[in-house]
Amino acid sequence: MPRTRLHIGCGPQILPGWTNVDNQTYPGVDHVLDVTLGLPFRDVEYVFAEHFIEHLSFDDAFNFMRECRRVLATDGTLRLTTPNLDWVMETHYRRESWASDVDAIDSCFRTNRAFRGWGHQFLYNCQSLEATLRLAGFGSIEGCTYGESRHEPLRGVERHETYPDAPSLPHILVLEASGHGAEAPRGVRAAIDEFHSAIDTI
Numbered sequence: 001m002p003r004t005r006l007h008i009g010c011g012p013q014i015l016p017g018w019t020n021v022d023n024q025t026y027p028g029v030d031h032v033l034d035v036t037l038g039l040p041f042r043d044v045e046y047v048f049a050e051h052f053i054e055h056l057s058f059d060d061a062f063n064f065m066r067e068c069r070r071v072l073a074t075d076g077t078l079r080l081t082t083p084n085l086d087w088v089m090e091t092h093y094r095r096e097s098w099a100s101d102v103d104a105i106d107s108c109f110r111t112n113r114a115f116r117g118w119g120h121q122f123l124y125n126c127q128s129l130e131a132t133l134r135l136a137g138f139g140s141i142e143g144c145t146y147g148e149s150r151h152e153p154l155r156g157v158e159r160h161e162t163y164p165d166a167p168s169l170p171h172i173l174v175l176e177a178s179g180h181g182a183e184a185p186r187g188v189r190a191a192i193d194e195f196h197s198a199i200d201t202i
C-alpha cells in the first residue's frame, strides 16, 4: 500500500502520485480544503508545500507546521519552498545603487509589493523559518537547493517560476524538516510576542 504524500497549496500544479490539496477547485485537486483548519491525514510520508506558507499569517503558518509534524510518520519529512527575505531586501532595496529619486521610489514600491503582493502575508529569512519549524516540533532542519533532495521522491517537485538568484543568495528558501523536538533559538519567542503585540493593535 503506497504511503501518503501530501502536496499542499498545489494550485494548478498537480503532482502525479501525490495527494494534491488546495482550498480552490483547480482541475486535478484531490482534496479541496482549508488547511488552516487542520490536516485530516495520518502516517504521512512526505508533505510538500511550494510558495504556500508566505500566503498564510504567521500564526496560521506556525499552526500548519505543527499540523504537519502531527500527521507525518516518525520517519516523515516536510519540504517547504518560500521566497527568501534576504534576497528580497538585497535585490529590491539597495540604497547604495540609487542614482535618483525615481530609483528610491521604485525600490519603495518593489519592496512593498514583495511583502503585500500576490496575497503574501509573511516573508521569512532562513533563520526565522528554521526557528519556526523547531518551535513547531521538528528536530532536524536541512537546507536544500531548488529541485534537489536526498529523498528521491522530493527531487524535481518544484514547479513555480524562478527568478535570478543574487550572487550566493538564492531567491527562495528550500528547507526539509524531520524528526522531533529540538529547542528553538533563544529570543525567538520574544520576537514573536513583539510581532503579535504590534499586529494585534490593528
Ligand SMILES: C[S@@+](CC[C@H](N)C(=O)[O-])C[C@H]1O[C@@H](n2cnc3c(N)ncnc32)[C@H](O)[C@@H]1O
Pocket: 008, 009, 010, 011, 012, 013, 021, 022, 023, 024, 033, 034, 035, 036, 049, 050, 051, 052, 055, 159, 160, 161
Ligand atoms: C502562490 S499559490 C502556489 C501554487 C503552487 N504551489 C505553485 O508553487 O505554483 C498558493 C496556493 O495556496 C492555496 N492556498 C492558500 N491558502 C490556502 C489554505 N488555507 N488552504 C489550502 N490552500 C490554500 C491557494 O489557493 C494557491 O493555490
